[in-house]
Amino acid sequence: MIEYILMITTVLGAIIALMQRDLLKAAILTGIPGISIAFLFQFLLAPDVALTQAIVGSAIVPVFIALTVLKTRRTEEKSK
Amino acid sequence: MSFYDIILKRIRKIQEKAEEEEPITNVTASAMLTAELTLIASVLVAVVMVRLIHPVLMIIMIAAVLIIALMAMPIMPRLRREQNDDLNNMMFYVVVALGIIVALFYWGNLNV
Amino acid sequence: MVVDSQLMSFFTAGSLVVIGIFAALFLDNLIKKIIGLAFLADGVNLFIITMGYKPGGIVYIFLPDMVVSNFAQTASYPLPFALVLTNIVIGASTLAVILGLVIILNKRHGSLSASKILRDKGE
Amino acid sequence: MNANALIAVMVILPIASALFLNLLHKKDRTIKILAIITAIVIPIIPLLTPYGSHFFGGYVPLAQNATLAQGLPSLITGTQLFQFHPGVMYVFTSAQQLMVFVLGLITFFAIFTFLNETKRPSGVYAFLMFMGTASVSAILLSDDIFNIFVFFEIAALAQVGIIVASGIKNNYETALKYILLGNIAGPLLLLGIVILLGVTGNVNVTDMIFTFKQGYVDPNSPVILMALALIAFGWLYASGLPPFHTIKSAVYSKALPHGAALLQAFSVFTLVAIGIIILRLFSYNSFTNIAIIGISVIAMILGITMAIVQTDYKRILGYLAVGELGYIGIGLGLGTAFGITAGLFQAVNEAIITSFLFIGFGTVLYKTRTSNTRKLGGMMYVNPKVALLVLLAGLAMAGVPPLNAFQSKLMLIQAAIQSGLPELGIIMILLSIVTFMTFMKAFYTIYMRPKPKELEILDNKIPRSTVISLVALLIICIILGLFPQIATNSLQTLAAGLV
Numbered sequence: 048m049i050e051y052i053l054m055i056t057t058v059l060g061a062i063i064a065l066m067q068r069d070l071l072k073a074a075i076l077t078g079i080p081g082i083s084i085a086f087l088f089q090f091l092l093a094p095d096v097a098l099t100q101a102i103v104g105s106a107i108v109p110v111f112i113a114l115t116v117l118k119t120r121r122t123e124e125k126s127k
Numbered sequence: 128m129s130f131y132d133i134i135l136k137r138i139r140k141i142q143e144k145a146e147e148e149e150p151i152t153n154v155t156a157s158a159m160l161t162a163e164l165t166l167i168a169s170v171l172v173a174v175v176m177v178r179l180i181h182p183v184l185m186i187i188m189i190a191a192v193l194i195i196a197l198m199a200m201p202i203m204p205r206l207r208r209e210q211n212d213d214l215n216n217m218m219f220y221v222v223v224a225l226g227i228i229v230a231l232f233y234w235g236n237l238n239v
Numbered sequence: 240m241v242v243d244s245q246l247m248s249f250f251t252a253g254s255l256v257v258i259g260i261f262a263a264l265f266l267d268n269l270i271k272k273i274i275g276l277a278f279l280a281d282g283v284n285l286f287i288i289t290m291g292y293k294p295g296g297i298v299y300i301f302l303p304d305m306v307v308s309n310f311a312q313t314a315s316y317p318l319p320f321a322l323v324l325t326n327i328v329i330g331a332s333t334l335a336v337i338l339g340l341v342i343i344l345n346k347r348h349g350s351l352s353a354s355k356i357l358r359d360k361g362e
Numbered sequence: 363m364n365a366n367a368l369i370a371v372m373v374i375l376p377i378a379s380a381l382f383l384n385l386l387h388k389k390d391r392t393i394k395i396l397a398i399i400t401a402i403v404i405p406i407i408p409l410l411t412p413y414g415s416h417f418f419g420g421y422v423p424l425a426q427n428a429t430l431a432q433g434l435p436s437l438i439t440g441t442q443l444f445q446f447h448p449g450v451m452y453v454f455t456s457a458q459q460l461m462v463f464v465l466g467l468i469t470f471f472a473i474f475t476f477l478n479e480t481k482r483p484s485g486v487y488a489f490l491m492f493m494g495t496a497s498v499s500a501i502l503l504s505d506d507i508f509n510i511f512v513f514f515e516i517a518a519l520a521q522v523g524i525i526v527a528s529g530i531k532n533n534y535e536t537a538l539k540y541i542l543l544g545n546i547a548g549p550l551l552l553l554g555i556v557i558l559l560g561v562t563g564n565v566n567v568t569d570m571i572f573t574f575k576q577g578y579v580d581p582n583s584p585v586i587l588m589a590l591a592l593i594a595f596g597w598l599y600a601s602g603l604p605p606f607h608t609i610k611s612a613v614y615s616k617a618l619p620h621g622a623a624l625l626q627a628f629s630v631f632t633l634v635a636i637g638i639i640i641l642r643l644f645s646y647n648s649f650t651n652i653a654i655i656g657i658s659v660i661a662m663i664l665g666i667t668m669a670i671v672q673t674d675y676k677r678i679l680g681y682l683a684v685g686e687l688g689y690i691g692i693g694l695g696l697g698t699a700f701g702i703t704a705g706l707f708q709a710v711n712e713a714i715i716t717s718f719l720f721i722g723f724g725t726v727l728y729k730t731r732t733s734n735t736r737k738l739g740g741m742m743y744v745n746p747k748v749a750l751l752v753l754l755a756g757l758a759m760a761g762v763p764p765l766n767a768f769q770s771k772l773m774l775i776q777a778a779i780q781s782g783l784p785e786l787g788i789i790m791i792l793l794s795i796v797t798f799m800t801f802m803k804a805f806y807t808i809y810m811r812p813k814p815k816e817l818e819i820l821d822n823k824i825p826r827s828t829v830i831s832l833v834a835l836l837i838i839c840i841i842l843g844l845f846p847q848i849a850t851n852s853l854q855t856l857a858a859g860l861v
Contacts, residue, residue: 050244054251057285061258061278070270070351077274080255084281091248091292092299092315096323100284103331108277111331115338116270119345123268124352155671158803162670165796169663172792175785207671210608210664211359214539217609218264221543224598224605225550228653229591235649236587256553263546269538276545283549283556290560318564319556322508326552329515333545336519340526340538347534357535 050090057083068123074112081105134160138201163203167196248289255282269341269351273334280330284323291319369416369454372407372462373500375400376469380492387485394477397488401473404495405466408459415505421449442576447566452503457706457856460849461631462499464710467838468627468717469495471831472620475721478827479620479728487527491624494520498628501635507555508565510639514551514600517628518544524621525613533616540613543606544599551596557589558643567639574646581646590644594653597640601633602684603661603691607668611680615733619724622676623717626683630713633687634706637694641702641860651697658691659789666793666800675723675804676733682759682797683716689790693774696781702857704773707849711766711842715758718835722752725824726808730817735804740813745824749809751832756805758839760798766842773850 060079067073081104088097138159174192177185196202209216255278262275292315299317301310341351348356379400386392424431424444431439438444472491477483497513497520504510518541525537559565561583562573574581597603602610610629614622637654644650665685672678690712693705725748726741727733742749758765761772771794775787842849 051247054247057251058254058258061255064274065258065262065266065271070268073271073274077277080278080281084285087248087251087285088288091288092296093288093291093320093323094298094300096284096288096320096327099324099327103327104281107331108334111334111338112270112274115342118342119270120351123271124350154803154807155673158670161796161799162667165670165792166663166667169659169789169792172785172788173659173663176783203667203671206664207668210668212536212539212608212612213359214353214357214542215264215267216359217539217543217605218546220605221546222260222264225595228595228598229588231653232587232591232594232649233584235652236582236584236647256549260546263542272542276542279546280549283553286553287556290556319559322552322556322559322565325508325512329512333515333519333541333548336522337538337541337545340534340541343534344538357539 050087053083053087053090057087069121070116070123071113071121074109074116077112078105078109081108134163134200138204159201159203163201166203245289245292245294248285252282252286252289255279255285267352267354269353272353273337273341277330277334280326284326287319287323291316366412366414366416366454368407368411369414369452369503370418372411372503373496375407376404376492376496380489380496383492384486384489390483393483393488397473397477397483400492401470405463405470408462408466411454411459413455415454416452417447418450423447442572445572446564446569450509451505451566453505454503455856456852458502460710460852461502461634464713465495465499465627465631468624468713471717471721471835472624475828475831476620478825485527486523490520490523490527491621494524494624494628498631501632505567506565507558507567507639510636511552511555514596514632515548517632518548521613521625521628524625525616528616528618528621530616530618536612536616540609543609547596547599550592554589554592554596557585557592561585561589567642570643590647590650593640597633597636598657600629600636601687602629603657603687604664607661607665607681607684611677611684614680614683615674615676619720619727623720626716626720627713630687630690630709633690634709637691638856638860641694645697645860651695654691654695655786658688658695659786661685661691662688662789662793666796669800670796673735674733675735675808678800678804679716679719679723682800685793685797686712686716686759689771689774692786692790693777696777697861698777698781699854699857699861700773701777701781702860703850703853704770704777706853706857707846708767708770708774710849711770714835714838715755715767718755718832718839719752719759721828722748722755722832725828728822728824729819731820735807737814737817738808739811739817742809744819748824748829748832751836753805754836756798756801759801761794764840764843766839766846769843769846
């Protein structure tokens with residue numbers, strides 16, 4: 048049962064992260080699909096991959112993107 | 128006014144519409160014309176390969192290609208504007224090509 | 240459970256891929272594009288893992304107190320998992336390169352909009 | 363077990379020397395010597411290596427492992443389990459020998475010209491060149507399709523690095539576009555690979571073909587068609603066929619001349635390697651060849667017609683290089699042994715000739731710092747010898763006897779006529795004439811027409827090493843043109859194995 052919740056959070060988290068106007072929020076919310084996918088890997092009998100994904104997907108990728116946002120600009124400008 | 132002049136005039140007109148910052152010299156116009164003729168000729172020769180499917184279909188398609196080419200005469204300026212360096216444009220064509228390739232392989236496996 | 244969890248996992252991976260391609264195609268902001276591409280890679284990884292999953296199987300780590308034949312029958316297929324480990328690392332390093340380029344471009348143009356800074360330069 | 367270590371050295375040596383070059387930063391003299399030595403050694407290794415296959419970690423198939431094979435029950439020795447390749451396997455035949463040799467040669471000339479045209483060779487540029495060479499030779503050698511994917515990604519990163527290191531205007535934008543598109547194509551290629559893995563159970567191409575042949579899986583199942591389509595899509599990205607021809611030509615035009623010469627060699631050999639994999643896996647599907655021919659014809663037409671209307675001569679060369687890729691694709695797509703031989707021979711020739719052209723036109727950039735044909739002119743009086751060499755390169759690209767592309771294009775046309783498609787021959791002749799016309803237009807505007815007043819020519823004389831490289835490439839062109847059987851004999855066996 049838990050895996051279905053994880054799948055739903057994965058997809059919803061991805062959509063929500065892309066719907067943010069504040070890029071920092073989007074960057075942080077990128078971690079939600081990452082960590083849900085890590086738990087999914089655990090459920091799908093891949094514990095070692097789950098560890099790697101938990102670090103990369105929930106920590107490294109959001110932090111990289113957040114640092115980029117902090118070094119560039121916070122909000123998404125209107126596209127012409 | 129011969130057919131050549133008509134094509135040349137239309138090419139220059141479209142170029143002036145297309146890119147104002149780029150000066151229209153004789154070199155660019157004649158290059159455009161060469162590319163145009165190369166395009167049409169090679170497409171026509173390529174269409175001849177339809178004969179492997181059906182000869183009559185080939186004749187119909189060659190006639191259709193000729194008519195379309197003469198209708199939309201300066202194709203090359205438009206084609207050049209399509210193949211620009213804009214990322215969104217390239218991304219669009221890439222995704223479209225992905226769809227086309229997948230569809231073509233399924234179609235071809237059934238029909239070829 | 241009536242619905243096969245493996246099938247649902249495949250659908251999740253497919254939807255992640257679709258979301259990623261949509262974001263890369265239709266969102267103008269570069270950060271959003273990059274996040275979408277990260278989702279695309281995640282979806283592919285999830286697809287691979289789901290492919291190696293065996294319903295009702297066990298983890299592919301051979302513990303000393305296991306029977307070999309029983310392990311061979313019930314363990315999930317480890318090769319895709321090794322591929323995913325490689326792919327996660329590749330994705331992270333590529334992401335770092337992309338973000339570095341984005342920072343430099345933002346310094347130059349003061350913008351993150353693909354239609355502004357990655358447009359045709361007419362050359 | 364015939365584990366042939368030198369095969370691995372072909373990939374490991376460039377990577378090792380690249381990492382080592384990165385370590386000793388700012389020691390220009392040491393870096394120069396080391397890079398030159400490595401660049402000389404890289405083409406020599408394939409000539410010394412005996413044919414065979416290398417199994418990483420010594421994981422040979424059970425059938426070849428005498429110690430394990432004895433005393434195994436028949437339920438293992440009887441099944442395909444006995445034949446499977448458990449580890450990463452590199453195959454080295456005469457065709458791979460020729461291609462890796464040519465790739466190493468182009469790497470040598472690129473490094474040679476780079477080290478003498480730049481004052482301070484320290485930095486990541488040589489590192490990236492060696493990494494790209496290593497990954498493309500691995501793509502050529504590897505029989506393990508996931509290994510090919512990994513080196514595909516490394517090659518993409520190395521190409522992006524070469525663009526970024528060039529320091530030409532707007533190179534960062536082009537690099538970002540290239541890597542963003544690569545992040546769409548790469549995962550989809552991986553998706554196709556793992557679909558094959560899921561269906562056949564392993565990533566070794568030989569084993570996949572074995573499973574197809576033995577009928578363990580249905581080769582016409584829609585899942586495998588999806589894999590075929592996705593792998594073909596990744597192939598388009600790696601080789602720069604449409605819809606990636608715009609970004610690929612932009613990539614060529616944003617790299618320094620020696621870098622561009624190397625980049626086009628990368629894409630040519632990646633096209634050949636992954637195209638061969640596709641043919642080996644999917645040649646049972648008669649639509650594969652048709653699709654390859656169609657894509658190649660589109661690439662030729664779009665590339666060459668777009669090359670005519672450009673004004674930046676590096677962009678012209680980039681589009682011409684993309685258009686010339688179509689000849690190779692047609693050779694591969696014809697499906698006959700003669701056609702595939704012609705295609706591979708054309709690949710070798712084009713890699714040589716296009717790097718010849720890039721390095722030759724690079725002298726113009728070196729003298730004037732501009733690549734816009736509108737601002738250029740009168741370079742003939744500056745250095746007539748180089749102008750003559752560049753003209754010969756253009757003749758070679760157009761396929762004028764006795765230069766090498768003449769032989770391969772003749773073979774391609776013969777193959778097209780033999781397999782009942784003379785239209786392809788007509789298109790190829792027409793487009794090579796237009797190619798020559800395009801080249802002559804660029805050549806005229808750069809070299810022959812009177813020099814514009816506002817064009818100032820720097821008085822730094824062209825390094826002798828550049829001229830030496832050009833002459834050497836010309837000699838290779840003439841040799842391959844006079845004795846094509848040198849190349850074709852070594853390519854025939856691979857081509858015969860594909861049909």
